[in-house]
Every structure is written in structure tokens, then in C-alpha cells.
Amino acid sequence: xxxxxxxxxxxxxxxxxxxxxxxIQKNGNENHKSTSALPEASLxxxxxxSMPDHLRKTAMSICRCSRATAxxxxxxxxxxxxxxxxxxxxxxxxxxxxKERKGRKAYFYIDKETQG
Amino acid sequence: MSKIIAVxxxxxxxxxxxxxxxxxxxxxxxxxxxxxxxxxxxxxxxxAILKAENSEYWFNxxxxxxxxxxxxxxNLSDRVPGNGKFFAGLANPATEAIRDMSSKDRKWEMRALxxxxxxxxxxxxxQSFDYIFLDTSPGLQYSSINAxxxxxxxxxxxxxxxxxxxxxKRMLKELYSLFEKKTGLVLNKVLDAxxxxxxxxxxxxxxxxxxxxxxxxxxxxxxxxxxxGNLIFVQDKAEHPFTKILAEMxxxxxxxxxx
Numbered sequence: 001x002x003x004x005x006x007x008x009x010x011x012x013x014x015x016x017x018x019x020x021x022x023x024i025q026k027n028g029n030e031n032h033k034s035t036s037a038l039p040e041a042s043l044x045x046x047x048x049x050s051m052p053d054h055l056r057k058t059a060m061s062i063c064r065c066s067r068a069t070a071x072x073x074x075x076x077x078x079x080x081x082x083x084x085x086x087x088x089x090x091x092x093x094x095x096x097x098x099k100e101r102k103g104r105k106a107y108f109y110i111d112k113e114t115q116g
Numbered sequence: 117m118s119k120i121i122a123v124x125x126x127x128x129x130x131x132x133x134x135x136x137x138x139x140x141x142x143x144x145x146x147x148x149x150x151x152x153x154x155x156x157x158x159x160x161x162x163x164a165i166l167k168a169e170n171s172e173y174w175f176n177x178x179x180x181x182x183x184x185x186x187x188x189x190x191n192l193s194d195r196v197p198g199n200g201k202f203f204a205g206l207a208n209p210a211t212e213a214i215r216d217m218s219s220k221d222r223k224w225e226m227r228a229l230x231x232x233x234x235x236x237x238x239x240x241x242x243q244s245f246d247y248i249f250l251d252t253s254p255g256l257q258y259s260s261i262n263a264x265x266x267x268x269x270x271x272x273x274x275x276x277x278x279x280x281x282x283x284x285k286r287m288l289k290e291l292y293s294l295f296e297k298k299t300g301l302v303l304n305k306v307l308d309a310x311x312x313x314x315x316x317x318x319x320x321x322x323x324x325x326x327x328x329x330x331x332x333x334x335x336x337x338x339x340x341x342x343x344x345g346n347l348i349f350v351q352d353k354a355e356h357p358f359t360k361i362l363a364e365m366x367x368x369x370x371x372x373x374x375x
Binding site for chain 1: 222223225226229230233258261262265291294295296
């Protein structure tokens with residue numbers, strides 16, 4: 001198997017684990033609203049500047065389209081979908097993005113309600 | 117192709133507004149539909165240069181999400197010759213408005229970035245504008261960084277001043293490159309830059325020094341100082357060398373030839 005395919009497979013597995021973590025966190029927050037695990041963080045330009053390069057690229061793409069799937073972001077950044085999926089999930093965990101499932105697709109977006 | 121162009125600098129007084137107005141007017145003169153926005157909310161000046169003090173709505177209002185962009189646009193097409201269209205969105209010069217814009221928090225700035233990004237669809241796509249120009253405030257102000265993020269291309273105005281050179285170099289490395297922005301440097305207010313040999317030598321030196329593409333060198337013209345901001349030079353002085361330099365810059369931007 002090609003080394004790149006192996007990396008992609010590992011990223012997919014990692015991504016699945018992150019998704020489980022997000023779900024646990026979401027349910028936890030619903031059960032204990034007063035002890036929210038992560039505060040809502042604003043994805044402003046100063047935050048973008050302080051981000052590591054790989055996350056900044058993803059975050060800037062989501063700023064441009066405001067709501068997108070990992071595949072759509074990958075189309076903009078020209079990186080693999082699995083890579084973008086992992087980065088988007090990281091941004092969700094960091095509190096910068098929200099994630100919503102519609103059927104089999106996962107949409108990532110900036111929650112303008114909670115961010116001001 | 118670069119459609120949204122931000123004009124920025126490290127220091128104040130580098131000629132950003134002069135370049136913004138005249139670049140936008142050059143494109144309009146060439147038959148394009150352009151819009152120029154004043155994002156220098158701390159020291160608004162476009163309203164005075166364009167003699168449009170009596171706007172009912174300001175660009176502040178659009179960013180505050182209280183009006184649509186159409187209400188903000190001032191049609192100044194009669195100020196430029198030819199068939200082009202020239203619109204402007206002005207920053208509110210009232211002291212209260214300046215104070216209000218200075219006290220915005222990070223969340224407001226984040227939403228303002230969203231409003232700036234939305235101009236691509238509302239103006240470029242829906243209303244067929246050819247170019248949007250964003251005249252910014254100097255340095256690392258929130259509004260300026262928002263403009264840089266929203267832009268496709270950044271015109272970086274600089275002078276020969278030592279502190280300006282150092283600051284500009286830092287911004288090129290730590291701001292524009294982090295956002296992966298295409299930049300074109302304009303060396304403004306240059307003394308003794310009229311001789312072709314001198315210009316070429318200077319251009320090479322600047323390219324080596326800054327390691328970015330050069331958009332143009334603008335000599336220090338006494339006529340510009342004498343005009344005291346009362347003229348749109350490319351319109352009022354069609355044969356002036358400044359007008360020709362701006363026409364060349366516009367040609368480079370349009371043909372994606374900045375390198």
C-alpha cells in the first residue's frame with residue numbers, strides 16, 4: 001500500500017476518534033451546562049494570526065464560505081479531505097467552529113449567534 | 117484574478133489614500149465599474165477628498181449591520197471621464213463615530229470581517245462591479261487586517277524612511293505572507309526618481325531589499341502637495357507623469373503582471 005494511503009487511513013481513524021470526542025463533549029455540555037468545557041472562541045483576524053499555519057489555512061477558508069463540508073474546504077486548500085476533516089474537527093474542539101450533521105454529510109460553520 | 121484590492125502601509129503619511137483614490141479612478145477611467153471604501157475609521161479622509169461630506173449612510177453602518185451596502189454607496193461616476201462607474205463607501209468622520217469604531221470588541225471585528233467578505237458576492241457577483249478598493253489605516257489595526265484578509269491583492273505603500281522600511285519588511289514577513297496574500301510594493305515620495313537609469317537601479321534595490329514584487333515607483337511631485345488633496349489627479353491632470361505611473365500600475369494589476 002502506498003505510504004500516502006496509509007497516512008490518509010490513519011488520519012481517517014484519528015478523525016473518527018475526534019468526532020467521538022466532540023460528541024462526548026457536546027453531550028457533556030448538554031448535561032452540565034453550567035460547567036461548559038470550552039468557552040466559545042471568536043475566529044477573528046488576531047486569532048487567525050496566532051494560529052499555526054496548517055489551521056490558519058483551514059480557518060480562512062471557512063471564513064470565506066461561512067458553512068462548508070471538509071470536501072468543500074479541501075477543494076479550496078488543495079489538501080486531502082481527510083486532512084481538512086481533521087483540522088476542522090480540531091477547530092471545533094478549540095471552540096472556533098460548530099459542526100452539524102445532515103444525513104451523511106458533516107457541515108462546519110462559524111456560529112454567528114454565539115460569537116456576537 | 118485580483119478583484120478586491122487593499123491599499124495598506126506600515127506607517128501613516130505614505131500616500132495610501134492618494135494611491136487608492138487615483139488607482140480606483142484610473143480603473144474607472146478605463147471603463148471599469150469600481151468601488152472604493154474608506155476603512156480608516158480612526159482618521160477618515162476620503163469624504164473630504166471626494167467632496168462627499170453629506171452622506172446619509174456610511175460604511176460604518178454597513179459593518180454595524182444596520183443597512184445594506186446599496187444605501188452606503190455614493191455614485192461619483194460624473195467625477196471621472198469615460199464610461200466607467202466610480203462609487204465610494206465612506207467612513208463617518210463624526211467624533212462620536214470614530215470613538216464608536218475605536219471601541220469595538222473582537223466579536224464585532226469578526227462579524228465585520230464576514231461583512232467585508234460578503235462584498236465579493238453582493239458587489240462583484242450580484243452587481244457586476246469589476247474591482248473593489250479598500251483604503252485602510254496604517255499598521256496592525258483590526259480594520260486593516262480584516263481588509264487584508266478579505267483582499268485578493270495588497271498594494272503596500274512605503275517610503276524611504278528608515279523606520280518605514282523596517283516596519284514594512286516585518287509586515288511583509290509576519291502579516292501578508294501568513295495570510296498568503298499577493299502583494300505589490302509602491303515606493304512613494306521618492307526624490308530624484310525621474311531618470312530611467314536611476315529608476316531601474318532603485319527598482320532592483322527595492323526588490324532585493326523587500327523580496328516582493330514591485331508595483332511602481334512614485335517620485336515626490338510638488339504639484340501633488342500643492343493640490344492639497346483637492347484634485348483627483350488622474351482625472352484633473354491627464355498628462356501629468358503621476359497619472360501615467362498610475363495607469364501603468366493599473367495595467368500591471370489588471371494583467372496580473374506584478375512580479
